[in-house]
Amino acid sequence: MSLYGYARVSTIDQDLTIQREALKAAGCAVIREEKASGTTTRGRAELATLLDFIGKGDTLVVTRIDRLARSIGDLQDIVRMLKEKGATLKATEQPIDTSTAAGKAFLDMLGVFAEFETNLRRERQLEGIAKAKEAGVYAGKGRKPSVPVEKVREMRAAGQGPSAIAKTLGISRMSVHRALQGVQA
Incomplete structure (x- = not known):
């Protein structure tokens, strides 16, 4: 019967320290961490590792x-997979313990609210995009290119090498190569 901790934040600039400390305080000897979106389980290798490894009584x-x-x-x-393996789920900050009926019920309610929050955030994002489009300030194509592609190609055609172009324009050599993609080097 072991306790395995899982900590996750959505972006690389967020910190896992508070979660890590709470999981250690809860008695977790093994803690897996990752920085990935929680909107899907796909691509979350640390979670997959835990779910593969966890066993009966854990x-x-x-x-x-x-x-x-x-x-x-x-x-x-996830809860179904844990149950099939004879394992349970607990949360340190919420009264969730899937080994009890009340814990299971509370888990389902919180799960509904977590999904609701995600859906609300998405709706607000789409509303903001629509307003920006109406105001003519949203192109929907990401940020503006920072590499002057035509200038890179002109300099290359004039005989300058990628290193010289990069130094002159203050960009990386890789940016030069990307700008020249499809152009004879």
């Missing part, structure tokens, strides 16, 4: 269920 511990999943479907799949 407990997966998270600080909050939104660290595990932001979709009720993904959350239910």
